[in-house]
Amino acid sequence: TDFGFRRVDLDAKQELVDDVFHKVAGRYDLMNDLMSAGLHRVWKDVMVTRLGVPKARPFRHLDVAGGTGDVAFKVVGAGASAEATVCDINGEMLKVGRARADQRGLASRVEFVQGNAEALPFPSAHFDGYTIAFGIRNVPRIQVALEEAFRVLRPGGRLLVLEFSPDVVPGLDRIYDAYSFSVIPPMGRMVTGDAEPYQYLVESIRKFPRDEVFAGMIAKAGFSRVEVTPMTGGIACLSGGWKI
Numbered sequence: 001t002d003f004g005f006r007r008v009d010l011d012a013k014q015e016l017v018d019d020v021f022h023k024v025a026g027r028y029d030l031m032n033d034l035m036s037a038g039l040h041r042v043w044k045d046v047m048v049t050r051l052g053v054p055k056a057r058p059f060r061h062l063d064v065a066g067g068t069g070d071v072a073f074k075v076v077g078a079g080a081s082a083e084a085t086v087c088d089i090n091g092e093m094l095k096v097g098r099a100r101a102d103q104r105g106l107a108s109r110v111e112f113v114q115g116n117a118e119a120l121p122f123p124s125a126h127f128d129g130y131t132i133a134f135g136i137r138n139v140p141r142i143q144v145a146l147e148e149a150f151r152v153l154r155p156g157g158r159l160l161v162l163e164f165s166p167d168v169v170p171g172l173d174r175i176y177d178a179y180s181f182s183v184i185p186p187m188g189r190m191v192t193g194d195a196e197p198y199q200y201l202v203e204s205i206r207k208f209p210r211d212e213v214f215a216g217m218i219a220k221a222g223f224s225r226v227e228v229t230p231m232t233g234g235i236a237c238l239s240g241g242w243k244i
């Protein structure tokens with residue numbers, strides 16, 4: 001189900017998303033820290049801990065919509081024999097990521113591959129883990145992306161999705177709304193010279209399926225033992241499942 005959008009709308013959405021991340025790539029990491037007050041680091045840490053990367057045994061990981069490499073760097077940091085592939089549709093984000101990998105001396109353990117979450121350029125049953133952080137919201141056909149995640153994971157592999165959620169707890173939701181609509185776009189304009197990408201960001205969070213609906217989509221893609229963990233008053237949600 002493409003949420004009732006027609007194909008042209010979906011293609012236009014991907015174009016808009018590409019434009020947004022093309023514009024902000026150079027300032028992306030700074031904006032992440034500013035806008036989430038550093039919280040995105042905590043959420044990503046929770047996700048990578050949950051992933052359970054083995055300390056010494058080999059682990060082949062795929063981080064989709066991996067942008068500038070944050071999650072991949074944490075994964076290879078967690079396991080001495082872990083290797084990660086960052087796949088992102090946007091070459092500008094990958095360029096920033098590659099430079100960061102070089103700086104950290106991780107270039108031999110993290111590779112960067114341009115590709116679409118809806119049609120991953122990898123063989124089936126190839127990876128031990130699949131993560132996508134703040135990325136699936138941007139993908140036009142979410143169900144297709146989840147099916148691709150299932151395909152590229154080996155049996156026994158784990159999917160984890162970190163995403164902003166529309167299920168913010170009552171009380172916090174009003175403060176959060178005020179922050180989202182009055183603080184984020186102007187802050188975006190100050191740092192990147194453009195408010196529009198951040199307006200898009202705020203709106204796309206409101207349109208994302210609710211936690212339980214999204215869990216249903218994960219199950220529909222074939223995953224078992226589907227899990228949903230709201231974090232920070234429901235602002236973010238960590239969900240996932242196992243390919244059995």
Ligand code: SAM
Pocket residue numbers: 014017018021032064065066067068069070071087088089090093115116117118132133134135138139140
């Ligand atoms: N995962 C990184 C993080 O948490 O810092 C980056 C998240 S950023 C908000 C969203 C990323 O999704 C962008 O780098 C964008 O290029 C990527 N993206 C958007 N549509 C995509 C698609 N169809 N396939 C793969 N990546 C996509």
